[in-house]
Amino acid sequence: MKQLAEDVLGKRLARLSELTESDMLALRASSLGSIRSMDARSDLIREGDPTRAVFLIVSGWAARYKMLEDGRRQTVALLLPGDLCDLNNNFLSEMDHSIGTLTPVRYVEISHRVVERLSQEYPRIATALWIQLLATVSIQREWVVNIGQRxxxxxxxxxxxxxxxxxxxxxxxxxxxxxxxxxxxxxxxxxxxxxxxxxxxxxxxxxxxxxxxxxxxxxxxxxxxxxxxxLFTPAYLHLRPASQSSPAPPGLGLTAP
Missing domain, CATH: 1.10.10.10 (Winged helix-like DNA-binding domain superfamily/Winged helix DNA-binding domain)
Structure with missing residues (x-):
């Protein structure tokens, strides 16, 4: 069962950066963590909670959302199998939104330590993780346009x-x-x-x-x-090998300064 999580992550990152065989082997040997299960309509983590890990969705659908004091809810992202949730948690101490399941979900909590080690030791994995983070921001911009203008x-x-x-x-x-x-x-x-x-x-x-x-x-x-x-074009998803775009700045890793 453990192998599945590493393969899901490797398959996702390989669409963002040209990972080598050694990169894939490193992911398979990385001990991401045990796969956990959660029922539908439950929170993986809530706004205000301390950040504790990066979530990898192995199966099922989840949502990143904000809840107003009067109970109104806005979903700001849909999270699908293969998605890494909140890589920026490596730098932040408290959640500013919640992540809740929409269906039964299987997921892995990847420790900040594992993310940091992989990004330091494997530059192509670091590039893929950064593209994942930047693509998440790009998708967020598109959703703002979606709600504001379409x-x-x-x-x-x-x-x-x-x-x-x-x-x-x-x-x-x-x-x-x-x-x-x-x-x-x-x-x-x-x-x-x-x-x-x-x-x-x-x-x-x-x-x-x-x-x-x-x-x-x-x-x-x-x-x-x-x-x-x-009015859909997929460019904002940034699903192309890193070699087709500008290389990451030298020394850019996912460790906090």
């Missing part, structure tokens, strides 16, 4: 396109669609819309033959058509 149809379509691309990285989707084990309210929390508005917009998208919803899955008859209707 129409309801564009918001939902853009989200579906993003989920489809990200799930393809771990073999859980193709351009024809993906399983979606979350509710319309979860989509509403991510898109900044009401569940009633989500329901109405999904009907509109089905009428335009952009999506088909069946058995808790999203079918996409024509991915290019959905991407065009949603």
């Amino acid at each position: 129409t309801a149809l564009e918001r939902i379509g853009h989200l579906f396109c993003e989920l489809c691309v990200r799930l393809q990285l771990v073999g859980l989707a193709n351009t024809s669609g993906f399983d979606m084990p979350i509710t319309q309210q979860d989509i509403a929390d991510a898109a900044g819309l009401t569940s009633v508005h989500i329901n109405r917009t999904l009907k509109e998208m089905r009428a335009q033959h952009l999506i088909v919803l069946e058995n808790r899955s999203v079918k996409i008859p024509d991915f290019d058509a959905l991407a065009q209707a949603s």
Whole structure:
């Protein structure tokens, strides 16, 4: 079972940086930690808690979210298998948001010590971890644009396109669609819309033959058509080998100054 976590992380990082065989072997021997399980609708960690580790989602879906004092909730990121949650925790002492499960989740808590050691000893792994962190910030910017400027149809379509691309990285989707084990309210929390508005917009998208919803899955008859209707381009996900972009500055690791 332990091997699975290291393979999930290696597969994810290999899409961000050109890892060598020795890098992959280092990940497999890195003792990330034991795989744990948590039921749906539970918090992995809450706002205000001390930061204790970097979370690797092995299976299931989770969300990064903020809760207002009156109970209103805004999802600021959806976390999928292979995602590393909050690499910046290496530098911060307290959580400024919560991470909660949307489905049953299997995860690993990777200690800051392990992250620091891997980044110091293996430069390509360090590069991949930095790209992961910077891509997370890039996705956050895109979500701000999504909520601030896109129409309801564009918001939902853009989200579906993003989920489809990200799930393809771990073999859980193709351009024809993906399983979606979350509710319309979860989509509403991510898109900044009401569940009633989500329901109405999904009907509109089905009428335009952009999506088909069946058995808790999203079918996409024509991915290019959905991407065009949603103003989606995947560049902000930064899913290319590091060799195709500028190299990381010398000595850049994930250890605190």
